[in-house]
Amino acid sequence: MDFQGFFWYFIYTCLAFQVAQSTALAHLKTPLENQPSSEAKIINGTEALWDGTRYQVSLRLTAGEWLFGAGHICGGALISRRSVLTAAHCIWMPANNRFRNASDLSVVVGNLNRYQRDNNTLVLGVSKISVHRDYNATSYTNDVAVLHLDGHVPANFTRARAIPLNSDLNLNASNTVCQVSGWGRTENGGYSPQLMVVDVAIVNRSQCATNYGALVHDGMICAGYMEGGRDACVGDSGGPLVCGEQLAGVVSFGVGCAQPGFPGVYTDVATYVPWINNVTKSYEDAGGLSDDGLSNGGVVGANGGTNDSTSNNGTVSSSGVSVMSCAPAFIFTVCSLLMRIIPSADAAPSGAQVSFELDGRIINGTAASFNATKHQVSIRRRRNDGYFFGTGHLCGGSLISSEVVLSAAHCFVDYDINNGTFRPHEDFIVVMGNLDRYERNNYTLVFDIAKIVYNVSIFNLTSYESDIALVFLNGTVPANYTRAQTITMNTRQVPHDTVCQVTGWGRTELGYLSDILMTVDVPIINETVCANEMSFHPSLIRDGMFCAGYRQGERDACGGDSGGPLVCNNRLTGIVSWGKGCAQPDLPGVYTNVSYWSNWIEEHTGIRGSGGTASVSHLSGLLTVLTLIFLTLL
Incomplete structure (x- = not known):
């Protein structure tokens, strides 16, 4: 085998190793994933059409794009020619307790199929990320972030358009029917290659809190159906909730997907309109295409995070990959080291519906x-x-x-x-x-x-x-x-x-x-x-x-x-x-x-346990025997 052949064999073997390592754990979730579940899906939706979804973007890990579309981690909404609104938890790396680098991410617009790349596809880098300074990775409060792109969406680009922001703070009390879209998992269990959309109704705060209780805070709105049946989750995380052709919500968390009594919970865009306008204006005024670090204002750039080691969520196919008999130990060792330092593709951010995270860890053991x-x-x-x-x-x-x-x-x-x-x-x-x-x-x-x-x-x-x-x-x-x-x-x-x-x-x-x-x-x-x-x-x-x-x-x-x-x-x-x-x-x-x-x-x-101490009956028997011995001696 020549060098080039060995190189590609080695790469594919490492990919097989990564798939084997990661897909075993990729689907494990808990009640709070199945409380806010980070493993998104559009449940019982339909394929989206261009006219209603041109604002939709796919947020991707650049390192995961070895196959175009495989790096998708979240959705987002184009709110200006240079700005995308998404969820803060999409940027957060819980395993590292830090935000991602801006340079780790790319934004893709122009196709309904996330694997399709043609003359209509536009791929833009991220120059800077503004995350709300009060974002809480535990409670999902202030789960909002703005991605500042490293270039403009051209004015004559017909496959994408910005969406206006909703500023109606009373939306939370209405029964308005809205639309949520994304490439997350469907009711069939697989990630959708095609953008999906589903209608969901705004659920009032008191009804939503029936089961969520204190998990629903100010700055959040609920949408879905109390009887379940239709919903969104993480592969849809960060994606748009659109009401009356305005961006009303950002997919944040939920208990499972389409579960009775647990509608989806979204970041309420109206609450954050002043903040969004401020960070986008500040960035535009600065003309900044820099990649700087976390500032007091909550801006995350190149120094704001490290590579994320979240496992691959299973879009990489491993069929047909085999390991040569020669030097398996060497390949295994090198692949193990590589997979610890290379960011994973399709890394679903923890939390897009509050997940009981089952990608478990022993922390500080x-x-x-x-x-x-x-x-x-x-x-x-x-x-x-x-x-x-x-x-x-x-x-x-x-x-x-x-x-x-x-x-x-x-x-x-x-x-x-x-x-x-x-x-x-x-x-x-x-x-x-x-x-x-x-x-x-x-x-x-x-x-x-x-x-x-x-x-x-x-x-x-x-x-x-x-x-x-x-x-x-x-x-x-x-x-x-x-x-x-x-x-x-x-x-x-x-x-x-x-x-x-x-x-x-x-x-x-x-x-x-x-x-x-x-x-x-x-x-x-x-x-x-x-x-x-x-x-x-x-x-x-x-x-x-x-x-x-x-x-x-x-x-x-x-x-x-x-x-x-x-x-x-x-x-x-x-x-x-x-x-x-x-x-x-x-x-x-x-x-x-x-x-x-x-x-x-x-x-x-037929296996019995133990209480850890002698049972009362055993103690009574022992006392009886000791008493008889004592009386005999007397």
Whole structure:
């Protein structure tokens, strides 16, 4: 093979590695993704027409455009020949706690099909980004940003036109029917190559707050239907909500997509008209095409962020890519390093509908040791793990017998369909025996799955109730196998403030998935405090759930850790379920309560847990025996 041939082989192999690594986790979401869900979709919409959508733009990661259209991350609206209005969360990188560089982004206008590039296609760079100074990445307040383009949309360019801003502050109380558009996921589960549009009605604030509660703030409007059925989410994030041919809203967040009782939540453009006019005028007056950093006014430029390591969301096809037998270790190593430093394509920003982010991470943890974590297993997508061992990692789990693993039900949901149905158990494998998920040696055990038992036939992607699954292996862990050990389940309520340990291979504070199993200490939070004093709406914390973490944030777990164990006093107490973001203040992790499900687990497996102390009956028996011995001695 000549050098050129090897070069292209190497590039395609790296792409296959990236697809294998990222698509395993790309579709995992939580109730707050399915609370504001960042994985956008136009649900039950129709293909858009030119006349009504010429203001629509596609916001893309330039590094992701190896295939034109693959870098799409958000929508936006052209509000002048040099300005685009979008959502601040599209620019925010939660894994790095920073904004993106202006130079990382490009704006595309001129085609309804995001993959199409022809004489009508206009691609413009971004010179500067103005983000509202009070944007809050946790609450999604002030979720608005203006992209200042590095050139003008030509006056004679007929495929794009600016849209006027709505300034009617009373729109929030009306039942006006508006249109939202985007290239996000459809009801069929895939991202739409064609721009889609759907009609949604403005929902008044009090009705919207019925389920959202304090999540809906000033500067937000709700649109959709309380019965569900039609909606938008993130691939649509940042995109336009248009009422009466004026830009009224920017797609911000929501609980899932088209879920009953949870209409979409949008940034209210009318609230921000003065701010928008000010930043666009200031930029035009300055004539600035510079790429400078974050100023006191909230402008983000080249120094405002770093490369984002969010995983690829699955538009890159990996079919037909194989690995040569020569030098696989070298390729694997180099690809691993490259994929950690190269921004991912199609990186869906976290949060376009408040996501319970399941792209989990152990935040500010330490490397785990074998002695304390022999119960930990890695649950993987079989197909993805076939590319490179370890890249199929999807969730954690706990070995509760030699044949049964306990994990979270949401780990097995088919997110391509996204209606709560589960994938076939044959799609998954269970791996144990190593702290490094990429390591495969004589200690590594890999099991197929015989069956998976759930408490529900359809998983509720809005509430995350019954987030528990029993995974039955197709074999038995050998009795003399020293690298795995079952863990006893807790059957009693653990006192609040008890410090417990959660483990997983999820994303770290550095932004990428951990090779090595990580662990972090988190305290149990009082049930009432979690439901009423945190930033969750009280209705989100259901029976069979509890919270653990820190009010100030700092340490936490999420999705790549999803399904994994929370261990208190050496007993399995919780299963990583959901949370809003990771390590966010007043938003602790939410766990499935193992003791709540102990009878159900015993019914299906015959496995009993333990309360952690001797039972009353055992103590009574022991006291009786001691009393008899004492009387005999007398």
